[in-house]
Amino acid sequence: LAHLAPCQRVNSRPLCDEQKASSQNLTSKILVESVPGALPYHAIPSTGKNGWLNLLRFWKNDEFRNFHHVMLDNFKKYGPIYSRERIGKHESVNILFPEDIALLFRSEGLFPRRRRIEAWVKHRQYRNHSLGIFLKNDEEWRTDRLLLNKEVMDPPAIRKFLPLLDVVAADFVSYVYRRITRSTRHSMTADISGDLFRYALELIGQSCHVLYGERLGLLDDNLNAKSQQFFTAIEQMLSTTVPMLYIPPSFLKLINAKLWRDHIAAWDVIFEHADVCIHNIYNKFRQGPKLQKQYSGILAELLLQAKMPLNNVKANVTELMAGSVDTTAVPLLFMLFELARNPSIQADLREEIVSAYSQAQGDMAKILNTTPLLKAAIKETLRMYPVGIMLQRYLVEDLVLQNYHVPAGTLVQVGLYPMGRSPDIFSRPEQYQPERWLTKENNSFKALAFGFGTRQCIGRRIAELEMQLFLIHV
Numbered sequence: 001l002a003h004l005a006p007c008q009r010v011n012s013r014p015l016c017d018e019q020k021a022s023s024q025n026l027t028s029k030i031l032v033e034s035v036p037g038a039l040p041y042h043a044i045p046s047t048g049k050n051g052w053l054n055l056l057r058f059w060k061n062d063e064f065r066n067f068h069h070v071m072l073d074n075f076k077k078y079g080p081i082y083s084r085e086r087i088g089k090h091e092s093v094n095i096l097f098p099e100d101i102a103l104l105f106r107s108e109g110l111f112p113r114r115r116r117i118e119a120w121v122k123h124r125q126y127r128n129h130s131l132g133i134f135l136k137n138d139e140e141w142r143t144d145r146l147l148l149n150k151e152v153m154d155p156p157a158i159r160k161f162l163p164l165l166d167v168v169a170a171d172f173v174s175y176v177y178r179r180i181t182r183s184t185r186h187s188m189t190a191d192i193s194g195d196l197f198r199y200a201l202e203l204i205g206q207s208c209h210v211l212y213g214e215r216l217g218l219l220d221d222n223l224n225a226k227s228q229q230f231f232t233a234i235e236q237m238l239s240t241t242v243p244m245l246y247i248p249p250s251f252l253k254l255i256n257a258k259l260w261r262d263h264i265a266a267w268d269v270i271f272e273h274a275d276v277c278i279h280n281i282y283n284k285f286r287q288g289p290k291l292q293k294q295y296s297g298i299l300a301e302l303l304l305q306a307k308m309p310l311n312n313v314k315a316n317v318t319e320l321m322a323g324s325v326d327t328t329a330v331p332l333l334f335m336l337f338e339l340a341r342n343p344s345i346q347a348d349l350r351e352e353i354v355s356a357y358s359q360a361q362g363d364m365a366k367i368l369n370t371t372p373l374l375k376a377a378i379k380e381t382l383r384m385y386p387v388g389i390m391l392q393r394y395l396v397e398d399l400v401l402q403n404y405h406v407p408a409g410t411l412v413q414v415g416l417y418p419m420g421r422s423p424d425i426f427s428r429p430e431q432y433q434p435e436r437w438l439t440k441e442n443n444s445f446k447a448l449a450f451g452f453g454t455r456q457c458i459g460r461r462i463a464e465l466e467m468q469l470f471l472i473h474v
């Protein structure tokens with residue numbers, strides 16, 4: 001109990017279940033009393049203590065949509081650590097310096113935890129579905145994660161789905177060309193924001209091809225009704241999730257609010273889609289052993305191996321799919337935008353790709369190994385426009401951050417957007433400079449758009465490939 005004592009003292013309130021569980025995961029203990037001169041937790045600069053007033057202000061100023069700017073302003077106002085950014089009943093400590101982030105992740109233990117998306121958990125309980133890795137914790141999370149890593153993260157798996165993604169990226173370029181040649185001027189002026197929808201459709205197509213082993217037909221000129229319904233459901237699921245991060249879903253369920261009903265309806269369509277794909281794959285397997293040997297995507301591999309219960313496969317594949325929507329489309333849009341604003345970088349990148357292409361004689365695996373500027377450009381885009389604006393971990397042990405005691409069980413958030421925009425961390429942060437990632441500068445704990453450690457984004461390799469292939473073809 002030694003590590004809990006200071007926590008209870010400074011917090012003066014009981015630990016919640018999530019905090020208790022993470023504290024029990026202790027792998028090592030730092031007795032914070034032993035750090036001379038460290039200040040107590042309650043001395044951390046605070047944004048305000050009344051959570052419900054904060055929530056009201058959030059609604060009034062539409063700060064849900066501007067949370068990255070809110071964090072940036074707070075760091076400017078309070079310095080590199082601030083606490084009790086309380087909204088409703090949630091509170092946290094926020095940091096942005098790489099040395100603090102290193103301390104946080106180096107002590108994250110065997111079962112790292114983030115804050116769970118309660119609305120998603122409630123849907124699974126309501127419909128009696130299993131949870132996938134995004135929502136699971138502890139040993140259950142680790143068992144599924146290790147099995148999935150083999151199919152999603154490991155190099156042999158990536159080699160297998162590279163051709164599937166490559167075909168779709170090439171199709172995207174053909175799709176754009178069709179639109180260009182059809183126009184009387186043989187050119188196309190695209191409204192970036194309007195096109196986001198089409199790009200997003202395209203990218204779901206890419207992810208689903210790898211996940212489900214079949215095309216959704218999203219790049220067909222006439223989108224079929226089923227694909228459209230699926231895409232609308234994803235949009236609806238995401239947009240209804242955001243307010244429920246702060247308003248308890250159990251309350252919305254109790255009053256049968258429209259927000260709750262829309263959320264459930266959207267997930268139901270997404271789960272039905274996974275069902276259809278599983279049936280299609282079983283039907284394909286029945287056609288003979290030859291088809292079973294052919295690589296048909298992550299879902300098919302998981303079903304063939306039969307190491308994971310079917311309900312878990314369905315839950316995990318659905319979460320992978322939900323996690324892949326918008327995440328790759330948005331950075332690609334920002335990257336096209338930055339390349340348009342920086343024509344000399346665009347020219348260098350084009351030269352690198354064209355030269356790699358001719359040296360590798362079109363072998364995509366080789367091209368990917370010889371395009372460092374392309375990878376740096378993606379990193380730079382994610383620095384300026386991180387899709388997830390923050391990372392989160394519940395502390396499993398007491399830590400001293402910026403000379404303040406932070407007790408085990410506290411939710412610590414890393415502000416990725418403010419970090420990317422901080423002149424203390426990046427020189428000329430407002431400038432798009434991919435080459436900053438190619439120098440000998442110490443960049444550790446600065447490129448964190450996909451998170452860190454064993455709980456980092458499992459779709460990272462897929463996303464990186466999707467973005468690289470897309471840009472190579474474009």
Ligand code: HEM
Nearest residue numbers: 133134320323324327387388450451452455456457459463
């Ligand atoms: C540019 C694209 C993407 C970015 C920036 C991104 C970012 C992230 C981040 C920051 C996390 C939390 C990591 C942590 O806590 O350390 C995460 C988790 C996750 N991501 Fe992604 N992601 C991207 C694409 C994808 C794709 C394509 C998929 C699916 C194929 C995916 C599936 C997931 C899943 C399932 C998790 C939860 C992993 C776990 O808890 O074990 N993501 N992602």
